[in-house]
Amino acid sequence: MSLAKVDAYLESHGARFENQLKDLIRIPSVSAQPDHDPDTRMAAEFVRDDLAAMGLKAEIIPTKRHPIVYAEWLGAKGKPTVLVYGHYDVQPAEPLEPWLSPPFEPTVRNGNLYARGATDDKGQMFTHLKAAEAWLQATGGLPVNVKFLIEGEEEIGGANLETFVAENRERLRCDYAVISDTSQFAPGQPAITYGLKGLAYFELGVQGANRDLHSGTFGGAVQNPLNALATILASLKGPDGKIQVAGFYDSVKPLEDWERAEFARLPFSEEDFQSDLAAPALFGEEGYTTLERKWARPTCDVHGFWGGYAGPGPKTVLPCKAGAKLSFRLVPGQDPGTVDELLRAHIAKVTPPGVTVEVTSLQGAPAVLVNVDTPGFRAAVRAVESGFGKKPVFIREGGSIPVVGLLKNELGVDTLLLGWGQNDDNLHGPNEKFSLADFHRGIKAGAHLLHELSVEKTD
Numbered sequence: 001m002s003l004a005k006v007d008a009y010l011e012s013h014g015a016r017f018e019n020q021l022k023d024l025i026r027i028p029s030v031s032a033q034p035d036h037d038p039d040t041r042m043a044a045e046f047v048r049d050d051l052a053a054m055g056l057k058a059e060i061i062p063t064k065r066h067p068i069v070y071a072e073w074l075g076a077k078g079k080p081t082v083l084v085y086g087h088y089d090v091q092p093a094e095p096l097e098p099w100l101s102p103p104f105e106p107t108v109r110n111g112n113l114y115a116r117g118a119t120d121d122k123g124q125m126f127t128h129l130k131a132a133e134a135w136l137q138a139t140g141g142l143p144v145n146v147k148f149l150i151e152g153e154e155e156i157g158g159a160n161l162e163t164f165v166a167e168n169r170e171r172l173r174c175d176y177a178v179i180s181d182t183s184q185f186a187p188g189q190p191a192i193t194y195g196l197k198g199l200a201y202f203e204l205g206v207q208g209a210n211r212d213l214h215s216g217t218f219g220g221a222v223q224n225p226l227n228a229l230a231t232i233l234a235s236l237k238g239p240d241g242k243i244q245v246a247g248f249y250d251s252v253k254p255l256e257d258w259e260r261a262e263f264a265r266l267p268f269s270e271e272d273f274q275s276d277l278a279a280p281a282l283f284g285e286e287g288y289t290t291l292e293r294k295w296a297r298p299t300c301d302v303h304g305f306w307g308g309y310a311g312p313g314p315k316t317v318l319p320c321k322a323g324a325k326l327s328f329r330l331v332p333g334q335d336p337g338t339v340d341e342l343l344r345a346h347i348a349k350v351t352p353p354g355v356t357v358e359v360t361s362l363q364g365a366p367a368v369l370v371n372v373d374t375p376g377f378r379a380a381v382r383a384v385e386s387g388f389g390k391k392p393v394f395i396r397e398g399g400s401i402p403v404v405g406l407l408k409n410e411l412g413v414d415t416l417l418l419g420w421g422q423n424d425d426n427l428h429g430p431n432e433k434f435s436l437a438d439f440h441r442g443i444k445a446g447a448h449l450l451h452e453l454s455v456e457k458t459d
Contacts, residue, residue, distance in 0.1 A: 001442070002135075002139045002143070002176060002451070003257070003448065003451055005138040006134045006135055006138050006139065006447050006451075007381070007444065007447075008138070009134045009137060009138040009211065009220075009307045010130075010134050010387050010440070010443055010444055011141075013062070013130075013134075014440055015124075017130050017439075017440075017443065018072050018113075018255070018436060018439070019172070020050070020126070020130075020279050021106075021113070021122065021123060022106040022113070022438070023045065023046070024046050024047070024088075024100075024117075024122050024126065025104065025106045025113075025115045025116070025118060025122055025123075026104055026105065027042050027043045027046060027104075027108065028090075028103075028104045028116070029040050029042070029043035029044075029088055029089050029152065030089070030090055030091070030093070031065075031090070031152055031153050031154075031156045032091075032092060032154050032155060032156050032299070033088035033434075037066070038065075040089055040152045040158040041066075041067065042090070043309065043323055044060050044066070044067045044068075044069050044088060044150075044152055044153065045060065046088075047069045047088050047129070047150050048060050048069045048071070050129055051069070051071040051129065051219070051401075052071070053141070054129075054132060054136050054137065054402055055073065055136045056071040056072060056073045056132070056136075056146075057071060057073070058070070058146070058148075059071070059073035059377050060064060060162065063153070063161075063163075063269045064160055065152075065153055065160055066089060066150050066151070066152030066153050066160075067152060068150070068152070068160075068161065068455045069147065069148070069149075069150040069151075069152075069162055070147070070148065070149060070150075070349035071136035071147070071148040072089045072145075072146065072147045072148070073132070073136070073141075073142050073146050074332050075141055075142065075145070076141065076142055076143060076144050076145045076454070079143065079145060080144050080145065080174075080175040080176060080451060080453055080454065081144065081145040081146070081147065081173070081174040081175050081176075082144050082145065082146050082147070082174060082175070082176045082177075082178055082450065083147045083148075083149060083172060083174035083178070083411075083413070084128045084146065084147070084148050084150075084177075084178045084179075084184035085149045085150070085177060085178045085179045085403055085406070085407070085415075086121050086124070086125025086128065086148075086149075086150045086151075086179070086180070086181070087121050087150065087151050087152065087153075087157070087181075088121075088122060088123065088125070088150055088151075088152055088157065088193075089151070089152040089153060089154055089366040090116050090117035090120070091116065091120070091155050091427075091428045092328045093116045093211075093430075094429075095430065096351070097430075098431065099430045099431055100114070100431055100432035101115075101192065102116055103115060103116040103430075103432075104116060104326065106117070106118065111244060111252045111421035111435060111436055111437060112433040112435050112436065113430065113434050113435075113436055113439070114431055114433045114434060115433075115434055117432070118423040118432050118433055118434035119422075119425040119427055119432060119433065119434040120181065120419070120421070120423070120425075120428065120432065121154070121180075121181045123421075123434040123439055124180035124181055124419070124420050124421060124434075124442065125180065125181075127180060127420060127439060127442035127443045127445075128148075128180065128418070128446045129148070129177065129304075130443045130449070131150075131443050131446030131447035131449070131450065132146055132444075134443070134447050135351055135447060135450060138336045139216045142144070142450060143385070143450050143452045143453075143454035144450050144453050145406065145452050146450070146458070147172065147174060149172065153405070154220055157363070157402075158402065158406075159407070159454060160377075161381070161403065163371065164272070164408055165406055165407070165410045165411070165429050166410055167409055168268075171412050172410075172411055173411065174411065174413055175205065175413065175453075176376045176413060176414075176417065176453060177404075177407045177411070178415065178416045178418065178419050178446075178449070179401065179403070179404065179416070179417055179418070180417075180419060180420055180442065180446075181189055181417075182230060182397055182399075182401075182418075182419030182421070182426060183397075183416050183419045183421040183423050183425070184419055184420065184421065184422060184423075184438070185266060185393050186255055186267065186422075186423070186455060187322045187422060187430050187435075188340065188390070188394040189267070189390065189393060189395070189425040190384050190385075190387075190388040190390060190391075190393075190416065190441075190445075191392050191393050192372075192377070192380055192381065192384060192393075192394055192395070192416070193395055193396065193397050193419060194240075194369065194370040194371075194372050194377075194394050194395070194396065194398065194417070195212060195295065195296065195332070195337070195367070195368060195369045195370065195395075195396035195397070196367060196368040196396070196397050196400055196401055196404060196417070197298075197329040197330055197331060197367050197396075197398050197399065197400055198329070198330035198334060198336060198337050198364075198365050198366045198368070198400055199294075199327060199328070199329060199330065199336070199363060199364060199400040199402075200327060200328045200330060200336040200339040200343075200361070200362065200363075200364050200369035201325070201326075201327040201361070201362045201363040201364070202326055202327065202343065202359055202361055202362060203230070203323065203324070203325050203359075203360045203428070204229065204323055204324045204325075204326070204347070204357060204358070204359055204360075204363055205321065205323045205357065205358040205360070206225040206229045206232075206238050206307075206321060206322045206323065206356075206357050207225065207294050207320065207321050207354035207356050207357075208222060208223050208224065208225040208228070208229050208320050208321065208354060209222050209318075209320045209354060209428050211320050212317050212319055212320050213317070213318040213320070214316065214317070214318065215316040216318060217435055218318055219318055222318070222354060223352060223353065223354025223355050224318055224319070225307060225319055225320065225322040225355050226307045226308050226319055226322045227241045227352070228322070228351065228352045228355045228357075229305060229307065229322045229323070229324055231350065231351075231352055232347055232350055232357070233305070233324060233326070233357075234325075235304055235350045236346075236425075237300055238299050240285070241273050241283060241286060242285055242286070242287045242291075242445075243298065243299075243300045244346075245300075245339075245343060246342065246345070246346060247250035248298070248339070248342055250332055251333040251335070252298060252331055252332075252333050252334060253254075253331065253369070255292060255296050258397040259296070259376075259396075260292065261325060262283045262393070262394055262452075263289065263291045263292060264289070265394060266290055266291065266382065266395075268290075270282060270289070270290050273290060273345065277335070284297070284299075289356065291327070294299075294398045295326075295396035295397060295398055296331055296333060296393065296396055297298040298328060298329060298331050298334065298406040299328065299329045299398075300326065300327075300328050301326065301327060301329075302324055302325070302326045303324075303325045303326060303327065304324065304325050305322065305323060305324035305325070306322065306323050306324075307319045307321060307322025307323060308322070311433060318425050321454070327363075328343075329400070330366065330367050332367045332368075332369040333367075334366070334367060334436060335366065336364030336365060336366060337364065339364075340361050340364070340446075343359065344359050345361070346377050347359060355382075355436070355447070362399045365400050365402040365405055366405050367400075368401070368404045368405055368415075370414045370415065371414065372394055374414070374457040376414070376416055376453065376456070377457075378456060379449065379452035379453045379456040380392075380418060380449060382415045382448070382454045383418075383446075383448040383451075384418060384443050384449075386444065386445060386446040386448040387443075387445025387446070387447075387448060388445060389441075397417075401417075403412060404417070416449075418442075418445065418446075420434075420438045420439065420441065420442035420448070421434060421444075422435065
């Protein structure tokens with residue numbers, strides 16, 4: 001049987017897969033830092049060469065910044081086409097001091113591979129390359145048609161990918177999209193993510209007088225931009241955790257009964273969650289559990305603000321300007337553009353006299369909600385159970401993956417979000433890790449997914 005041959009290949013080549021992943025991770029492909037531009041190119045070439053070596057038609061496609069790797073195998077006539085997305089770029093490793101081992105020298109400790117990019121997203125992306133390799137080498141072909149779209153700008157917004165997808169809809173046409181860039185629910189409990197929050201990110205600039213002033217001489221005569229900023233930020237949320245921007249909740253899609261029941265069945269302890277964070281208390285919108293707030297209710301958070309003097313000792317300055325960064329995590333039904341308009345109207349209403357406020361929109365992405373009752377989703381459930389030995393639970397995530405909405409809008413396909421990582425993998429932080437056992441389980445699940453999609457009947 002073909003699957004048995006594939007599984008045997010995976011078993012006999014596991015050590016080589018780990019070594020290949022380590023070689024890829026050693027390339028410091030930090031897309032945000034121009035000094036690493038040669039490294040991002042090297043990582044793209046590594047991925048391209050690996051895809052070509054296993055028998056796919058692979059190429060590097062230049063963009064205005066970092067290249068895209070595209071490969072395809074279209075020899076499964078009459079079978080579905082699967083588009084696998086991933087990214088080879090990584091976050092900066094700084095700060096370096098907390099790392100227990102060099103961030104770009106993969107190190108194994110307690111069964112985990114520690115390095116920048118181990119789980120986000122080199123390790124997870126690489127599972128699908130090795131799944132395809134197993135089929136091609138063990139059986140001479142793939143059970144479905146496969147296209148790989150691996151970019152190098154995910155960590156800096158992926159603007160050039162948007163252009164590429166929009167200009168290559170026919171080339172990228174597919175029946176299913178697959179991304180592994182999320183997490184399992186918990187160790188030993190695999191999950192399929194069917195919902196992601198959207199994002200609306202802003203910067204506020206508050207301007208008062210034309211220069212900094214002495215607070216004794218001018219205090220009480222002109223508006224303090226920091227005070228005004230504090231008033232504006234405090235107006236966004238009430239003590240009950242609800243966002244107080246008029247019209248903000250009008251289009252929010254509420255949780256369905258089956259979702260609340262599914263969340264309630266998950267092995268989650270709010271007490272353990274609070275204890276792990278050493279937080280004095282949990283806080284959020286009244287009437288919802290912690291998981292419901294994290295995954296399925298919109299949020300508003302200030303990420304930083306500045307202005308005036310913050311050095312040692314006193315300085316009685318009345319600053320002329322102040323600023324802040326803030327974002328809203330959005331849920332299905334909400335539109336980032338509409339939230340932009342609502343926020344601007346709210347700020348215009350609550351801004352104290354004596355200052356002007358400039359609102360700059362920095363980023364926006366809609367929320368994603370995938371139908372769990374589809375052939376692709378059913379195939380993914382069986383594949384994950386085959387790879388991990390346990391049926392996956394269905395979860396949402398509080399984060400955003402803009403490419404999921406991009407693929408939906410441009411190609412008309414939903415994405416199967418199959419995360420092999422763990423919530424404590426420290427992606428974007430020091431000592432990022434990836435369980436090697438989960439790495440191999442992810443490869444097996446990816447290999448079985450290709451089979452399951454080939455036999456699942458479409459609706």
